[in-house]
Amino acid sequence: MTEPVLELRNLSKSFGALKATDDVTLDLKPGEIHALIGPNGAGKTTLMHQISGALKPDTGSIRFLGQDILPLGIAARARLGLGRTFQVSSLIPEFSALRNVMLAVQARQGSSFRFVRSVMHDRGLLDAAGAALDRVGLSARASVRAAELSHGERRQLEIAIAIALGAKAFLLDEPMAGMGPEGSRALTTFLDRLRAEAPILLVEHDMDAVFALADRVSVLVYGRVIASGSVADIRADPAVREAYLGDSA
Ligand SMILES: Nc1ncnc2c1ncn2[C@@H]1O[C@H](COP(=O)(O)OP(=O)(O)OP(=O)(O)O)[C@@H](O)[C@H]1O
Numbered sequence: 714m715t716e717p718v719l720e721l722r723n724l725s726k727s728f729g730a731l732k733a734t735d736d737v738t739l740d741l742k743p744g745e746i747h748a749l750i751g752p753n754g755a756g757k758t759t760l761m762h763q764i765s766g767a768l769k770p771d772t773g774s775i776r777f778l779g780q781d782i783l784p785l786g787i788a789a790r791a792r793l794g795l796g797r798t799f800q801v802s803s804l805i806p807e808f809s810a811l812r813n814v815m816l817a818v819q820a821r822q823g824s825s826f827r828f829v830r831s832v833m834h835d836r837g838l839l840d841a842a843g844a845a846l847d848r849v850g851l852s853a854r855a856s857v858r859a860a861e862l863s864h865g866e867r868r869q870l871e872i873a874i875a876i877a878l879g880a881k882a883f884l885l886d887e888p889m890a891g892m893g894p895e896g897s898r899a900l901t902t903f904l905d906r907l908r909a910e911a912p913i914l915l916v917e918h919d920m921d922a923v924f925a926l927a928d929r930v931s932v933l934v935y936g937r938v939i940a941s942g943s944v945a946d947i948r949a950d951p952a953v954r955e956a957y958l959g960d961s962a
Contacts, residue, residue: 724773751933796880806860845877
């Protein structure tokens, strides 16, 4: 049996009387895309925040690469290799794609944003950032300002940053949001290749993308995992069809 990269065990989180995460146990194995789906308000983002370190669970455990990461904050988890991209972009729009990657790497190394000019002359940083852009297919767009990139390219740039930071797993929260059909198809192809870099925990409402990509799907409803299995299992599951998929199954 392959050891999971990421393991959540009996995780729970309440906001007042609302159980946003209710005894969730799931894992992410090497090489896989594990999709997390469910209706609005099911607790998907809340769960991702607990993995990234933005929110603390009330009970339960989270292990990453065999290590208990609950005592660690967001930055320490990122340093271990949890690569996150969220619905709200963290890119600096007026900076080039290359500079965005370089600054992210530099920030992780503990330097200050005040030395922006000198960053561009750091050969090691430049090479690392260039290599990350190459891995996501954005080399030709290195000098383009983030604001001028397409929505899909911005997603790729965020992933390049995660790669440059040494991601050993990707947490992707609704990467398809706001994309047209063509952009979604291109990003689906991209994510399909990305799994070779590191496994992906994918929160996504776009069922075409989920069904095309996922090795496993877990369905959250009212904070609970009501089903987990292959795409075929999930599409055929009566409880899932009732709670979420309806006609799209
Ligand atoms: N900080 C908070 N304080 C109080 N309630 C919250 C907080 N964050 C989330 N919630 C509630 O927790 C529940 C789960 O929300 P969450 O955003 O995780 O769902 P989701 O599955 O990601 O939804 P969507 O698909 O719409 O993004 C919702 O009822 C939401 O209103």
